[in-house]
Amino acid sequence: MAFTMRAVKVPPNSASLEEARHRVFDFFKQACRSIPTVMEIYNLDDVVTPSQLRSTIAKEIRKNQNVTNPKVIDMLLFKGTEELNNIVEHAKQRHHVIGQYVIGQEGLVHELGSKDQGSSDFLKKFYTSNYF
Amino acid sequence: MAFLARALRQSNSRLSSRCPAVAASCRWISPTAAAGSPEAGAAVAPADPELPPPREPVGGARVELPPNPEDALEVFVDGHAVRIPKGFTVLQACEVAGVDIPRFCYHSRLSIAGNCRMCLVEVEKSPKPVASCAMPALPGMKIKTNTPVAKKAREGVMEFLLMNHPLDCPICDQGGECDLQDQSMAFGADRGRFTEMKRSVVDKNLGPLVKTVMTRCIQCTRCVRFATEVAGVQDLGMLGRGSGEEIGTYVEKLMTSELSGNVIDICPVGALTSKPFAFKARNWELKGTETIDVTDAVGSNIRVDSRGPEVMRIVPRINEDINEEWISDKTRFCYDGLKRQRLNDPMIRGPDGRFKAVTWRDALAVVAEVLHQVKPEEITGVAGKLSDAESMMALKDFVNRMGSDKVLCEGNGPNPPADLRSNYLMNTGIAGLEKADVFLLVGTQPRVEAAMVNARIRKTVGATQAKVGYIGPPADLNYDHEHLGTGPETLVEIAEGRHPFCSVLQSAKNPVIIAGAGLFEREDQDALFSTIETVAKKFNVTRPDWNGLNVLLLHAAQAAALDLGLVANPAESIKSAKFLYLMGADDISLDKLPEDAFVVYQGHHGDKAVYRANVILPSSAFSEKEGTYENTEGCTQWTIPAVPTVGDARDDWKIIRALSEVAGAQLPYDSLSAVRDRISTVAPNLIHVDEKEPCTISAEVKPPVKQQVSSTPFKTVIENFYMTDAITRASKIMAQCSATLLKK
Numbered sequence: 001m002a003f004t005m006r007a008v009k010v011p012p013n014s015a016s017l018e019e020a021r022h023r024v025f026d027f028f029k030q031a032c033r034s035i036p037t038v039m040e041i042y043n044l045d046d047v048v049t050p051s052q053l054r055s056t057i058a059k060e061i062r063k064n065q066n067v068t069n070p071k072v073i074d075m076l077l078f079k080g081t082e083e084l085n086n087i088v089e090h091a092k093q094r095h096h097v098i099g100q101y102v103i104g105q106e107g108l109v110h111e112l113g114s115k116d117q118g119s120s121d122f123l124k125k126f127y128t129s130n131y132f
Numbered sequence: 133m134a135f136l137a138r139a140l141r142q143s144n145s146r147l148s149s150r151c152p153a154v155a156a157s158c159r160w161i162s163p164t165a166a167a168g169s170p171e172a173g174a175a176v177a178p179a180d181p182e183l184p185p186p187r188e189p190v191g192g193a194r195v196e197l198p199p200n201p202e203d204a205l206e207v208f209v210d211g212h213a214v215r216i217p218k219g220f221t222v223l224q225a226c227e228v229a230g231v232d233i234p235r236f237c238y239h240s241r242l243s244i245a246g247n248c249r250m251c252l253v254e255v256e257k258s259p260k261p262v263a264s265c266a267m268p269a270l271p272g273m274k275i276k277t278n279t280p281v282a283k284k285a286r287e288g289v290m291e292f293l294l295m296n297h298p299l300d301c302p303i304c305d306q307g308g309e310c311d312l313q314d315q316s317m318a319f320g321a322d323r324g325r326f327t328e329m330k331r332s333v334v335d336k337n338l339g340p341l342v343k344t345v346m347t348r349c350i351q352c353t354r355c356v357r358f359a360t361e362v363a364g365v366q367d368l369g370m371l372g373r374g375s376g377e378e379i380g381t382y383v384e385k386l387m388t389s390e391l392s393g394n395v396i397d398i399c400p401v402g403a404l405t406s407k408p409f410a411f412k413a414r415n416w417e418l419k420g421t422e423t424i425d426v427t428d429a430v431g432s433n434i435r436v437d438s439r440g441p442e443v444m445r446i447v448p449r450i451n452e453d454i455n456e457e458w459i460s461d462k463t464r465f466c467y468d469g470l471k472r473q474r475l476n477d478p479m480i481r482g483p484d485g486r487f488k489a490v491t492w493r494d495a496l497a498v499v500a501e502v503l504h505q506v507k508p509e510e511i512t513g514v515a516g517k518l519s520d521a522e523s524m525m526a527l528k529d530f531v532n533r534m535g536s537d538k539v540l541c542e543g544n545g546p547n548p549p550a551d552l553r554s555n556y557l558m559n560t561g562i563a564g565l566e567k568a569d570v571f572l573l574v575g576t577q578p579r580v581e582a583a584m585v586n587a588r589i590r591k592t593v594g595a596t597q598a599k600v601g602y603i604g605p606p607a608d609l610n611y612d613h614e615h616l617g618t619g620p621e622t623l624v625e626i627a628e629g630r631h632p633f634c635s636v637l638q639s640a641k642n643p644v645i646i647a648g649a650g651l652f653e654r655e656d657q658d659a660l661f662s663t664i665e666t667v668a669k670k671f672n673v674t675r676p677d678w679n680g681l682n683v684l685l686l687h688a689a690q691a692a693a694l695d696l697g698l699v700a701n702p703a704e705s706i707k708s709a710k711f712l713y714l715m716g717a718d719d720i721s722l723d724k725l726p727e728d729a730f731v732v733y734q735g736h737h738g739d740k741a742v743y744r745a746n747v748i749l750p751s752s753a754f755s756e757k758e759g760t761y762e763n764t765e766g767c768t769q770w771t772i773p774a775v776p777t778v779g780d781a782r783d784d785w786k787i788i789r790a791l792s793e794v795a796g797a798q799l800p801y802d803s804l805s806a807v808r809d810r811i812s813t814v815a816p817n818l819i820h821v822d823e824k825e826p827c828t829i830s831a832e833v834k835p836p837v838k839q840q841v842s843s844t845p846f847k848t849v850i851e852n853f854y855m856t857d858a859i860t861r862a863s864k865i866m867a868q869c870s871a872t873l874l875k876k
Contacts, residue, residue, distance in 0.1 A: 122802045126790040130782045
């Protein structure tokens with residue numbers, strides 16, 4: 001863990017939303033620049049293209065597009081930087097990267113919901129879990 | 133979330149008594165909470181500025197003074213005057229004054245021994261400190277609980293107790309909930325003077341439930357008194373004298389009582405602990421969930437202690453109306469059955485006869501498809517003995533919507549008396565049994581059918597010398613009783629006034645008849661119950677002010693099933709069924725079931741019925757769901773989920789609700805509260821939780837019975853006390869108990 005701690009420096013808080021926004025773009029650029037290295041470390045050439053990875057990064061960032069509090073943005077940026085460092089420093093293994101960024105969270109099974117069409121909300125929830 | 137609201141409501145009602153329970157429990161281990169200088173207690177004048185303010189009774193208890201003022205007296209505790217009823221001990225007077233006296237041997241439900249000497253207090257004009265638990269309070273007594281004399285006495289007692297007590301708290305299962313530990317912290321000296329060897333005592337083998345470490349015993353004799361007075365077995369006793377004194381069974385013998393687990397709770401030290409729980413967990417890691425027990429129809433109040441997803445132990449909660457503070461061994465030790473033999477995935481039996489795990493979507497689709505291939509009248513639903521009211525309501529609604537009225541609950545017999553609530557409930561209530569002076573047990577063995585009811589009868593017999601007459605197969609009841617006969621002819625003799633026991637019934641003020649639910653299964657049950665009613669009428673058992681005609685039910689689901697109207701005839705329904713929906717029903721006979729019938733088993737354990745099932749739908753056990761249960765006296769109670777469900781299991785009512793939608797007959801409720809709303813239109817008493825809905829007596833409206841009483845003697849209903857349902861049959865501890873403790 002120590003090397004990550006060294007690598008991730010906590011910058012001072014962003015003074016304004018504008019500054020935070022600027023930092024997000026910086027982070028995105030930094031992540032995009034590291035894509036070739038990542039592809040090489042994890043041997044990703046046959047499973048994904050750089051542009052797909054770029055759009056995955058953009059998607060991850062856009063998940064939080066409704067956040068307007070600069071402090072929260074700073075925190076999210078910190079987490080993102082940490083994650084990026086872990087990837088670049090080879091702290092992860094190939095299947096981590098593939099699982100999280102190539103295949104995505106839903107996994108290989110894509111439920112298209114055609115079977116559940118027309119069934120009630122109750123039944124849809126029932127199929128997923130006992131607790132609702 | 134409804135259970136949260138309920139817990140809140142309960143705690144509110146508890147807090148509404150003026151003393152918060154929290155404050156009381158804080159006081160328990162802190163002798164200085166009473167504070168004030170030692171001299172403060174000596175001052176009698178209430179105006180003394182040194183005197184601490186008067187306190188509320190311990191635990192927020194209410195003290196009822198007798199209506200006649202001459203039967204009350206006044207004593208002074210630490211300078212405050214308190215009024216108490218005559219006959220209270222000094223210790224009880226102190227409790228009324230809000231002073232909790234440390235004690236080991238004294239227990240409010242047992243006789244007084246007065247041998248631990250921990251409760252010593254100073255009484256003015258008495259030359260020595262007195263043992264407050266054994267000393268009756270006298271008018272004008274000036275009791276001081278916090279003087280240097282009392283403190284020094286406690287310290288001395290503590291030193292003597294610890295002299296021979298091993299210092300093994302770190303490996304002791306009682307650690308953290310030990311009276312000796314708490315009280316030595318609060319009242320003991322801060323150093324010891326003892327340098328010799330400690331005494332050691334050989335451990336006794338009390339069976340598979342109670343672990344003994346007899347060196348830790350402080351000879352308070354609570355367990356001996358519990359065994360003789362409450363459990364009614366003379367197994368435990370005191371051997372030897374002086375420093376050689378030890379508790380034990382006189383000869384090498386196991387403790388054979390259905391209440392033996394309670395000695396674990398009353399033991400103030402770690403001498404008697406739970407054998408299955410030994411070294412499994414520490415009490416501070418456990419999460420307690422206040423729920424109820426479903427292994428019999430009593431609905432004992434319990435606390436399920438869990439760690440993560442695992443139930444670690446079950447201990448009793450106090451409910452004066454139902455189980456006081458005891459529970460039966462089956463209730464206490466059945467919990468390991470919750471971890472074995474569990475069904476965790478929906479499964480379909482393939483053509484090769486083996487089960488294959490499938491998704492819920494596929495399982496429900498298969499069931500719905502079969503459901504549409506059979507005729508409506510060939511659909512039968514059977515609720516099991518552990519079913520909650522919500523799922524039974526859903527099952528009944530579902531089967532009815534599919535066009536069938538064949539929905540029943542196992543154990544209720546061919547023609548259950550479901551028309552009037554008073555015909556299938558314990559009308560006196562369990563606590564009401566204490567008012568009775570004559571008992572007539574008809575075809576019921578309360579000791580195995582409902583151990584807590586039996587304890588109540590035993591308490592009454594012990595306290596008031598009530599007479600007990602018993603009709604049924606030879607049974608081992610643990611109180612004085614008269615075995616009147618084995619079959620219904622004895623009952624007829626009593627009804628016709630030809631039996632010698634009639635004179636006993638005649639002279640009784642509050643006679644009680646208890647009929648077992650085993651009678652429901654008999655062919656001649658209508659005739660039997662009408663004979664019982666004749667007896668009741670003849671001996672004034674049912675009067676406007678006293679209804680002593682009781683039915684003792686067997687299963688947790690029975691009362692609610694009868695309330696909700698799950699009353700189809702099992703023999704006919706099973707014989708004609710092509711689609712059988714078993715909701716946890718394992719004990720119903722499937723011999724008559726047609727070969728080509730499709731059986732769906734919804735339940736939490738892979739028990740008997742699974743062998744015949746075509747589809748298995750896993751559901752949650754009582755420790756994992758919120759459910760309404762009605763006990764044998766008609767008191768509605770809720771279970772509270774303590775642990776998460778196993779695997780892919782779902783709550784019972786949700787499964788039926790989901791299936792109804794897949795089958796195209798959607799039930800109109802989506803949430804637990806909506807199900808309960810539906811229940812309230814059928815049986816409103818099931819909504820009034822923790823209340824006993826009284827039922828009116830109207831025996832007159834019954835049509836005359838033409839049936840003849842048969843001469844077949846009554847049968848033993850429960851062969852094995854320890855294994856009666858899916859959970860207890862899966863339990864290893866219960867299997868050990870039935871192997872070692874059952875009389876062969």
